[in-house]
Amino acid sequence: MKTKKDLIIETATSLFAKHGFEKTSVAAICENAQVSKGLVYHHFKSKDEILIAIYEQSTEEMVNLSMADSRKKPSERLKDIIEGLFLQLESNKQFYQFNLNIMFQPSTKRMLESQIKERATLLFNSVKSIFKRIDATNSELLSYVFIAEIDGIALSYLSSFENYPITEMKNHLLKKYTND
Amino acid sequence: MKTKKDLIIETATSLFAKHGFEKTSVAAICENAQVSKGLVYHHFKSKDEILIAIYEQSTEEMVNLSMADSRKKPSERLKDIIEGLFLQLESNKQFYQFNLNIMFQPSTKRMLESQIKERATLLFNSVKSIFKRIDATNSELLSYVFIAEIDGIALSYLSSFENYPITEMKNHLLKKYTND
Amino acid sequence: MKTKKDLIIETATSLFAKHGFEKTSVAAICENAQVSKGLVYHHFKSKDEILIAIYEQSTEEMVNLSMADSRKKPSERLKDIIEGLFLQLESNKQFYQFNLNIMFQPSTKRMLESQIKERATLLFNSVKSIFKRIDATNSELLSYVFIAEIDGIALSYLSSFENYPITEMKNHLLKKYTND
Amino acid sequence: MKTKKDLIIETATSLFAKHGFEKTSVAAICENAQVSKGLVYHHFKSKDEILIAIYEQSTEEMVNLSMADSRKKPSERLKDIIEGLFLQLESNKQFYQFNLNIMFQPSTKRMLESQIKERATLLFNSVKSIFKRIDATNSELLSYVFIAEIDGIALSYLSSFENYPITEMKNHLLKKYTND
DNA sequence: CATGAATGAGGGTTCATTCAT
DNA sequence: TATGAATGAACCCTCATTCAT
Numbered sequence: 001m002k003t004k005k006d007l008i009i010e011t012a013t014s015l016f017a018k019h020g021f022e023k024t025s026v027a028a029i030c031e032n033a034q035v036s037k038g039l040v041y042h043h044f045k046s047k048d049e050i051l052i053a054i055y056e057q058s059t060e061e062m063v064n065l066s067m068a069d070s071r072k073k074p075s076e077r078l079k080d081i082i083e084g085l086f087l088q089l090e091s092n093k094q095f096y097q098f099n100l101n102i103m104f105q106p107s108t109k110r111m112l113e114s115q116i117k118e119r120a121t122l123l124f125n126s127v128k129s130i131f132k133r134i135d136a137t138n139s140e141l142l143s144y145v146f147i148a149e150i151d152g153i154a155l156s157y158l159s160s161f162e163n164y165p166i167t168e169m170k171n172h173l174l175k176k177y178t179n180d
Numbered sequence: 181m182k183t184k185k186d187l188i189i190e191t192a193t194s195l196f197a198k199h200g201f202e203k204t205s206v207a208a209i210c211e212n213a214q215v216s217k218g219l220v221y222h223h224f225k226s227k228d229e230i231l232i233a234i235y236e237q238s239t240e241e242m243v244n245l246s247m248a249d250s251r252k253k254p255s256e257r258l259k260d261i262i263e264g265l266f267l268q269l270e271s272n273k274q275f276y277q278f279n280l281n282i283m284f285q286p287s288t289k290r291m292l293e294s295q296i297k298e299r300a301t302l303l304f305n306s307v308k309s310i311f312k313r314i315d316a317t318n319s320e321l322l323s324y325v326f327i328a329e330i331d332g333i334a335l336s337y338l339s340s341f342e343n344y345p346i347t348e349m350k351n352h353l354l355k356k357y358t359n360d
Numbered sequence: 361m362k363t364k365k366d367l368i369i370e371t372a373t374s375l376f377a378k379h380g381f382e383k384t385s386v387a388a389i390c391e392n393a394q395v396s397k398g399l400v401y402h403h404f405k406s407k408d409e410i411l412i413a414i415y416e417q418s419t420e421e422m423v424n425l426s427m428a429d430s431r432k433k434p435s436e437r438l439k440d441i442i443e444g445l446f447l448q449l450e451s452n453k454q455f456y457q458f459n460l461n462i463m464f465q466p467s468t469k470r471m472l473e474s475q476i477k478e479r480a481t482l483l484f485n486s487v488k489s490i491f492k493r494i495d496a497t498n499s500e501l502l503s504y505v506f507i508a509e510i511d512g513i514a515l516s517y518l519s520s521f522e523n524y525p526i527t528e529m530k531n532h533l534l535k536k537y538t539n540d
Numbered sequence: 541m542k543t544k545k546d547l548i549i550e551t552a553t554s555l556f557a558k559h560g561f562e563k564t565s566v567a568a569i570c571e572n573a574q575v576s577k578g579l580v581y582h583h584f585k586s587k588d589e590i591l592i593a594i595y596e597q598s599t600e601e602m603v604n605l606s607m608a609d610s611r612k613k614p615s616e617r618l619k620d621i622i623e624g625l626f627l628q629l630e631s632n633k634q635f636y637q638f639n640l641n642i643m644f645q646p647s648t649k650r651m652l653e654s655q656i657k658e659r660a661t662l663l664f665n666s667v668k669s670i671f672k673r674i675d676a677t678n679s680e681l682l683s684y685v686f687i688a689e690i691d692g693i694a695l696s697y698l699s700s701f702e703n704y705p706i707t708e709m710k711n712h713l714l715k716k717y718t719n720d
Numbered sequence: 721c722a723t724g725a726a727t728g729a730g731g732g733t734t735c736a737t738t739c740a741t
Numbered sequence: 742t743a744t745g746a747a748t749g750a751a752c753c754c755t756c757a758t759t760c761a762t
Contacts, residue, residue, distance in 0.1 A: 101284045107200060
């Protein structure tokens with residue numbers, strides 16, 4: 001059963017993604033969730049805490065997702081990651097936008113500093129463990145490059161270009177990392 | 181001579197970079213620039229207009245920078261671009277942060293949509309003209325990849341990782357694109 | 361056995377004394393008493409009613425105290441009163457502060473108007489009955505002066521002066537009213 | 541000419557006196573002063589600052605008042621002080637109530653702690669300088685007693701008793717301290 | 721007797737903007 | 742150009758109280 005607290009989180013996530021954290025008022029969250037202000041502050045100490053809750057929850061989901069497959073061979077796993085990310089990127093643009101919004105809003109960034117770093121490290125280690133089996137000596141650098149490429153594509157896709165060739169970019173990555 | 185208007189722009193830029201656009205009040209700009217509110221609104225129709233002015237000005241500077249060298253050979257030009265960008269990235273973190281802040285704040289993004297796209301196109305064409313001389317058939321894709329790599333590195337450097345191996349990443353790019 | 365209701369009263373008294381009535385939230389009482397909001401409102405119709413209950417209870421205690429001794433000679437009784445009050449004043453500062461807080465907060469004062477007046481009359485009559493046996497014609501004025509002196513000392517002690525010579529003041533009163 | 545800032549202070553003083561500091565909303569001040577909320581916060585950083593401004597101003601007035609006469613003989617000066625205070629007490633009940641409200645509201649008391657102490661010391665020294673010429677060895681104690689008597693009378697008059705014999709109390713004090 | 725989710729009015733405060741000077 | 746008093750809407754948050762369980 002969906003609790004009111006979950007409803008608030010969902011609504012807030014959606015509004016933060018659409019308008020940004022700073023531009024989303026608590027009142028707007030209440031209206032959209034059909035809930036009183038009092039209730040929001042009954043469940044969360046502050047607007048900031050809502051954001052923190054959302055971020056934590058999404059980190060958990062991300063971890064579950066990235067930890068999934070384990071016994072496949074490296075190139076298969078990279079393929080899964082790439083395809084998984086592009087799928088999400090295309091189907092859930094807002095969520096990525098939300099994350100980038102948070103990361104580049106000095107106030108929210110400061111607020112989530114430790115979580116952001118923790119999540120990045122998690123992702124990095126996950127990727128590195130794959131590259132270790134491909135090229136042990138360069139696994140760190142390769143991981144950074146891999147992550148930079150994906151983030152860079154997301155960035156270009158989400159904010160700079162109209163008609164970004166997202167499919168071609170995906171194929172390029174697949175070719176580079178899985179040599180089909 | 182530095183006019184009051186320039187002073188306002190400078191101050192605003194610095195504050196926008198430090199605290200984000202939404203979190204910077206006009207009052208704060210006035211205090212920091214030692215200028216009255218009336219004067220700010222004499223020179224700019226609104227707070228938004230200040231941001232637009234800043235963005236336009238910084239686009240100009242960027243264009244001047246990227247257009248500079250012209251008759252060198254492609255690999256030389258890529259080397260110049262890479263080194264120029266990394267130099268800026270390391271010496272002027274705040275300015276990059278400011279740009280990313282704007283691009284991922286839905287409200288400001290909408291406001292500057294056309295300028296952002298224009299600037300991206302400008303940069304893209306500039307890069308493409310180089311890659312055309314390296315590999316004519318793939319110049320578009322190569323350009324997108326090149327831009328994604330640089331943006332992705334900037335993103336990782338600026339917000340995700342502590343002790344990011346920025347120099348190694350630069351060397352990696354230089355090796356990849358200029359084959360020394 | 362201490363009932364939950366007593367616990368609530370105790371906790372509320374302490375918090376009202378520490379932070380004032382207006383600045384003490386029902387939520388704070390609940391937290392401190394480890395009790396739910398529902399329970400508080402089960403025992404008391406409103407926050408105001410808690411205050412009323414506390415005031416009534418403390419009036420009762422005060423009456424019991426002042427009525428105690430009866431057959432001693434007047435100067436002995438005055439001595440007892442003075443010493444009793446100073447003892448309380450020094451050992452239970454917060455309780456006096458709480459009473460003064462209530463008496464000078466217009467909203468609470470209005471609420472407890474009748475009780476405050478009743479208590480004052482009670483004290484006054486008690487004192488007057490003593491002075492009647494000392495100087496029948498001036499007993500009223502003497503009582504008012506006696507009460508004013510004690511209240512004035514309490515006021516100075518509790519809020520105006522650092523290092524108030526409370527013992528000297530007590531001795532002064534004892535000398536004045538019991539001529540030892 | 542009366543500035544808007546003065547108007548705000550006046551209005552706030554009156555409302556704080558009538559309803560107490562905590563129970564007076566900034567909105568109420570605005571309504572009564574026919575002024576926007578923005579203006580209040582243009583002139584004062586916070587509601588607290590309004591209170592501080594009022595208190596400081598009233599301390600100044602008090603100082604000017606108590607410092608006035610200097611060459612009269614001690615009993616004359618005491619007479620002036622007593623009569624001045626009783627005049628004020630009777631004509632300006634609210635102002636006294638306001639001061640007592642502040643002194644016994646823990647939050648406001650804390651806020652004005654230093655000013656309250658400063659004012660008390662000022663008054664004390666002023667009184668002591670008079671008593672020194674009457675009875676040098678006991679001037680301190682006499683001053684404390686004098687102040688306690690006056691404060692105690694004010695307290696009784698303002699909150700405890702109906703039909704308080706304020707005139708008789710004044711005469712009693714005059715007789716005691718000026719022996720007419 | 722006991723809980724705590726839920727409400728909604730109102731609290732203090734911020735802020736972009738205007739305008740008389 | 743230049744000032745800063747003045748506005749009013751919106752913001753985040755608190756709180757006494759109710760009610761289904």
